Amino acid sequence: xxxxxxxxxxxxxxxxxxxVPAHLDELTxxxxxxxxxxxxxxxxxxxxxxxxxxxxxxxxxxxxGTALPFAIIDLVHGRAVGSTSYMDISARDDRLEIGSTWLGxxxxxxxxNTECKFLLLRHAFEVLGANRxxxxxxxxxxxxxxxxxxxxxxxEGVLRAHMVMADGFVRDTVMYSVIAAxxxxxxxxxxxxxxRTRGREQRAGAGAP
Numbered sequence: 001x002x003x004x005x006x007x008x009x010x011x012x013x014x015x016x017x018x019x020v021p022a023h024l025d026e027l028t029x030x031x032x033x034x035x036x037x038x039x040x041x042x043x044x045x046x047x048x049x050x051x052x053x054x055x056x057x058x059x060x061x062x063x064x065g066t067a068l069p070f071a072i073i074d075l076v077h078g079r080a081v082g083s084t085s086y087m088d089i090s091a092r093d094d095r096l097e098i099g100s101t102w103l104g105x106x107x108x109x110x111x112x113n114t115e116c117k118f119l120l121l122r123h124a125f126e127v128l129g130a131n132r133x134x135x136x137x138x139x140x141x142x143x144x145x146x147x148x149x150x151x152x153x154x155x156e157g158v159l160r161a162h163m164v165m166a167d168g169f170v171r172d173t174v175m176y177s178v179i180a181a182x183x184x185x186x187x188x189x190x191x192x193x194x195x196r197t198r199g200r201e202q203r204a205g206a207g208a209p
Contacts (some may be wrong), residue, residue, distance in 0.1 A: 002128055004068050009119040012198065013076065013111050014114040019058055019069040019083060026080035027051055027071065030104030035133050037102070039138040041168045058085065058100070065089065069100070072116055074107060078202055081107040084116055086124070094131040096124060111197040117151055118190045125183040132179050136148045139172035150193070 010015040022033040028051045031037075045097035059066035070079045082103035089096045096121050103113060124130040135153055137144040149155065153176035162173035165172035180185050 002094045002096065002130060004065075004086055004089050004096065004128060006062075006068065007123065009070075009123055010014060010075075011115045011119050012194075014119070015073040015075055016070040016084070016116060017073060019025045019055060019062075019071050021052075021055060022171075023071040023080045024055060025054055026054070027083065030107070031102065031191075033105060036104070039141045039144070039164050039171075040100075040102070040172075041165050050174065055057070056098055060082070061085075061087070063140050067100075072107070072112065079157065081112065084120065086120065088134070091131065095134070096128075096130060097136070098124075099132045099135060103189060106193050111194055112203060114151070114190065114197060118187075118194060121178060121183065121190070122187065124172065125180055130179055130180065134175060134177040136175050137175050139174050142200075151178075152182070153167050153187045156184070 005181055006018040008018070025048075030089045032046050034044050034046055037046070040052065041109045042057070043050065045051040058067065060067035062069060066089055067085050068085060068089070069085040069121075071083040072084060073079065074081045083100070084101040085099060087097045087099050098117065101113070101116070107113075124133050133149050136159075137148060139141055139158060145155075156177055159173040159175060161170050163171050165171055
């Protein structure tokens, strides 16, 4: 049976650590663009007080056992640049979701998002023993869909009129998943993507302090 406990996951470029109130100031800085929150069902967290409420809501889900939120720490710059979560946790079915992911401007188009997904998927399948990891996104968010498909996740379909957004819009949701039998191939794909992305960053001098 799946037991999702707080954990720190560290890669070459990022560290995922349990989300706590001490991350507030850095996440407020990273999350200040309204565009980040366009496809989130919750209200934007662009101010310090809104981010405080957002963190408290995520931690409330953790206390209920339905989610495990992380702060994404950029190891190059030594600060939090976004957040991601294990969510929709079903211990009985050995199933969970990776979602509620966002990154500040400086962290986008780097290896950070790919490495986050790699660390979370590897922990889910190789440590927690998950049968299934799902990902979902707003049907309007074509960039997110392309990013999920690039990971090697399988598109399962569209949940019509699935969620009501903060502005009242009723969104369709595109569902993806990776199952345990597919993980070895997905792992190899992600490792290749990370090598290429890190190589590009090194050649371009990306991430230099």
